[in-house]
Amino acid sequence: MNPFELKGKVALVTGASYGIGYAIATAYAKVGATIVFNDINQELVDKGLAAYKADGIVAHGYVADVTNEEQINAVVAQIEKEVGVIDILVNNAGIIKRIPMHEMTAKEFRQVIDIDLNGPFIVAKAVLPSMMKQRSGKIINICSMMSELGRETVAAYAAAKGGLKMLTRNIASEYGEYNIQCNGLGPGYIATPQTAPLREEGHPFNSFIIAKTPAARWGTPDDLMGPAVFLASAASDFVNGHVLYVDGGILAYIGKQPK
Secondary structure, eight states: OOTTOOTTOEEEEETTTSHHHHHHHHHHHHTTOEEEEEESSHHHHHHHHHHHHHTTOOEEEEEOOTTOHHHHHHHHHHHHHHTOOOOEEEEOOOOOOOOOGGGOOHHHHHHHHIIIIIHHHHHHHHHHHHHHHHTOEEEEEEOOGGGTOOOTTOHHHHHHHHHHHHHHHHHHHHHGGGTEEEEEEEEOSBOSGGGGGGGSTTOHHHHHHHHHOTTOSOBOGGGGHHHHHHHHSGGGTTOOSOEEEESTTGGGOOOOOOO
């Protein structure tokens, strides 16, 4: 038996029309999972469905806002009816607003918290009853370097991702007796559309990240595929409440000495 196989499993990856979520869902499909994803509007869902089809993957896409509890409850019920009980949940949907804290409005702060922290709570809450009933399940929260570190202009994001780390530990604590494992996946600095402005030629943050990373490069969505499969598979059945950082070594490294 291959402990990394996901054949017969239904995986819901939120916000997986592109980027990190898409890479994770693609990895799951390659090891046998049935892929379900949602996004905020039909245009993004259609974009995702077209991309999966081009890659030879049959995926099921739904429109739902992760911050809307009624929508999420309805979509989870619809998925269970049309596809099957969700065995794997990846809380991937998220946003970032790079604004100095003293310039950020409370409304902007709340929006980031709502999507990045309340959203995972709402979706996990929706899938937990069926996981408890079948006494198995995997919940993977996409955490961040900002679950551990602070940085200028990301007060709301860091607060949300730090909270998500603790939500991960609490879900593990509360539902481990049902054979449900909840872990975090903490990407380092990954080359995605979200980080594109920071990777522009000549941007000082680009050279800073390369100097701060022992691997001396930005990560790619593909770097997250293996760790995501591990956390979703039987290989991690006794791993619970852990955040697996896929960061090229940033958290282990003080950085290069300036010349």
